[in-house]
Amino acid sequence: MQRDSGLSKCAAESEDVAVRDVDALRSSFLDSMASNSTSVHVVTTGTGDRRFGVTVSACSSVCADPPTLLVCINTRSPANVALAENGVFAVNLLNVAQRGIADTFAGRSATSKPFDFSCCTHTAGTLGVPLIDGAVAALECRVVAQQVIGTHTVFFGEVAAITRAPVTHMPLLYCKRDYGQFLAF
Numbered sequence: 001m002q003r004d005s006g007l008s009k010c011a012a013e014s015e016d017v018a019v020r021d022v023d024a025l026r027s028s029f030l031d032s033m034a035s036n037s038t039s040v041h042v043v044t045t046g047t048g049d050r051r052f053g054v055t056v057s058a059c060s061s062v063c064a065d066p067p068t069l070l071v072c073i074n075t076r077s078p079a080n081v082a083l084a085e086n087g088v089f090a091v092n093l094l095n096v097a098q099r100g101i102a103d104t105f106a107g108r109s110a111t112s113k114p115f116d117f118s119c120c121t122h123t124a125g126t127l128g129v130p131l132i133d134g135a136v137a138a139l140e141c142r143v144v145a146q147q148v149i150g151t152h153t154v155f156f157g158e159v160a161a162i163t164r165a166p167v168t169h170m171p172l173l174y175c176k177r178d179y180g181q182f183l184a185f
């Protein structure tokens with residue numbers, strides 16, 4: 001197919017910034033997303049010995065009517081299976097002092113056992129799921145839909161109950177592969 005010469009010139013000029021090779025595109029995607037600052041959450045589900053928690057940045061509000069959010073969890077994570085089976089989960093929005101808890105539920109703590117709930121104090125919420133003490137907010141959800149996209153499952157949760165800390169609690173943030181905190185201009 002003949003291309004408009006103006007378009008060809010434009011395409012040639014943008015060759016250095018446009019990434020088309022599959023591996024390079026993946027790597028550029030990860031680097032781009034790493035520049036996206038997010039809050040840090042621990043998604044919890046289950047009770048007793050069947051408790052699971054996983055650190056998650058991929059969490060978003062979906063709508064307020066009804067209050068609904070989504071989380072994306074790797075299909076390889078044991079929390080993924082548990083969450084699908086239980087049909088309920090909590091999103092614990094960590095506060096800025098809870099970095100150690102984030103590392104534990106990401107399986108990368110140097111001090112405590114990976115994914116071990118003894119790294120934090122917690123109570124059972126109205127849906128029976130673990131709510132981490134001191135979280136900026138803990139939102140208890142019922143799964144209303146789920147969809148596997150590539151390596152992750154997107155779980156849509158309708159919020160049934162919310163526990164909130166005092167407004168002075170600030171959220172833990174993650175950006176450029178490191179933790180940080182919010183500073184208003």
Ligand SMILES: Cc1cc2nc3c(=O)[nH]c(=O)nc-3n(C[C@H](O)[C@H](O)[C@H](O)COP(=O)(O)O)c2cc1C
Binds near residue numbers: 040058073077107174
């Ligand atoms: C800040 C941060 C954010 C993360 N966000 C997600 C996420 O949104 N979804 C997910 O499935 N895993 C996420 N992870 C990874 C999991 O917490 C966890 O590290 C992983 O499931 C452990 O599995 P592996 O060590 O076997 O790879 C995140 C990890 C960190 C440290």
